[in-house]
Amino acid sequence: MKKIALLGSTGSIGTQALEVIEKHPENFEIEVLTANNNADLLIKQVIKFKPNHVVIGNEDKYTYVSEALSKYPVKVYAGEAALAQIVEMPSIDMVLTALVGYSGLNPTINAVKAGKQIALANKETLVIAGDLIVSLACKNNINIIPVDSEHSAIFQCLAGEFHNKIEKIYLTASGGPFRGKDIDYLSNVTPKEALAHPNWCMGSKVSIDSASLMNKGLEAIEARWLFNVIPDKIEVLVHPQSIIHSLVQFEDGSIKAQMGAPDMRLPIQYALSYPDRIASDFKRLNFMDYSAFTFELPDTKIFRNLLLAYEAMNKGGNMPCVMNAANEIAVDAFLNGKIKFLKMPDIIEKAMKNMYYIAKPSLEDYQNSDVETRKYANSLV
Numbered sequence: 618m619k620k621i622a623l624l625g626s627t628g629s630i631g632t633q634a635l636e637v638i639e640k641h642p643e644n645f646e647i648e649v650l651t652a653n654n655n656a657d658l659l660i661k662q663v664i665k666f667k668p669n670h671v672v673i674g675n676e677d678k679y680t681y682v683s684e685a686l687s688k689y690p691v692k693v694y695a696g697e698a699a700l701a702q703i704v705e706m707p708s709i710d711m712v713l714t715a716l717v718g719y720s721g722l723n724p725t726i727n728a729v730k731a732g733k734q735i736a737l738a739n740k741e742t743l744v745i746a747g748d749l750i751v752s753l754a755c756k757n758n759i760n761i762i763p764v765d766s767e768h769s770a771i772f773q774c775l776a777g778e779f780h781n782k783i784e785k786i787y788l789t790a791s792g793g794p795f796r797g798k799d800i801d802y803l804s805n806v807t808p809k810e811a812l813a814h815p816n817w818c819m820g821s822k823v824s825i826d827s828a829s830l831m832n833k834g835l836e837a838i839e840a841r842w843l844f845n846v847i848p849d850k851i852e853v854l855v856h857p858q859s860i861i862h863s864l865v866q867f868e869d870g871s872i873k874a875q876m877g878a879p880d881m882r883l884p885i886q887y888a889l890s891y892p893d894r895i896a897s898d899f900k901r902l903n904f905m906d907y908s909a910f911t912f913e914l915p916d917t918k919i920f921r922n923l924l925l926a927y928e929a930m931n932k933g934g935n936m937p938c939v940m941n942a943a944n945e946i947a948v949d950a951f952l953n954g955k956i957k958f959l960k961m962p963d964i965i966e967k968a969m970k971n972m973y974y975i976a977k978p979s980l981e982d983y984q985n986s987d988v989e990t991r992k993y994a995n996s997l998v
Contacts, residue, residue: 618646620648623649667689674696701723729750744941745987746938771840796857804959878902882897947998
């Protein structure tokens with residue numbers, strides 16, 4: 618029985634993780650649930666899954682949540698500090714970080730320091746401070762098990778192969794809702810159109826990142842740290858069918874691929890149950906439904922965010938942190954109708970050119986870079 622702290626329980630990954638946990642009460646138990654703003658859904662989840670502790674990130678909603686749960690045996694906390702501290706509880710076996718963006722960094726750091734195993738669905742944590750997180754994980758002998766479908770696929774391909782040299786990692790991308798579209802088309806797309814992903818059901822921020830291919834850039838940086846490979850060994854392939862979730866090529870030329878139906882519950886369950894596989898009722902892949910698997914290279918001239926992410930990864934230091942902060946501001950601005958779709962890479966590029974570069978940043982440097990970049994990016998909106 619693993620006792621799970623689920624950070625971000627009301628989001629897309631969080632709700633699907635609860636579906637997995639509900640199916641396997643003999644394997645998993647919820648110890649902690651957290652949400653940022655969705656108090657009503659959080660309250661329903663607490664009543665159903667009966668955690669011992671709950672955190673609502675928005676402190677203004679503390680009284681509402683606390684009163685709603687007053688007759689239940691659960692302790693209620695609020696705020697960023699409580700979120701970062703709750704992961705240190707000795708009763709927790711694993712922390713599933715399903716938070717969005719920068720908000721996942723401090724809780725993940727504290728969880729690693731506290732010796733908790735990590736199921737990581739918050740790619741931005743490694744994008745922002747991958748060197749710091751990996752160093753802490755090694756120091757504390759902690760596993761970071763990826764939840765993203767692509768990184769889970771790579772992790773599964775490496776099972777039994779961790780001692781063998783990786784020649785190349787291929788990250789597959791669906792291409793999103795705008796695959797094959799030109800600049801003229803993209804100049805007037807709406808948030809609604811960008812959110813309409815052809816294959817996956819995801820949260821709004823991840824969906825926009827997928828539409829701009831920034832998501833694949835973030836995943837490339839995450840893969841660089843998770844699997845200890847240099848950027849030149851990470852290649853993105855557009856695979857519209859989203860059946861091959863990623864591939865690993867070894868130094869003998871052999872390639873392993875992990876396949877499955879596009880269902881995020883599968884990598885979530887694998888991360889929670891690792892190193893074991895447990896039965897599921899997920900839809901099985903039927904090869905007769907697919908006459909062919911196709912691949913193409915991404916168009917980085919049109920989808921510039923992917924190229925910017927690689928530039929940040931190659932430069933290193935605090936540059937991925939700067940890129941990530943600018944992207945979060947740009948995505949939020951686009952979702953709220955303040956800027957056009959094609960303005961997002963402009964904001965990110967300007968931030969990367971104008972923010973102060975630090976080759977070997979400390980945690981405080983990362984924090985300051987994030988704050989200052991957000992201010993600058995907001996000035997460009």
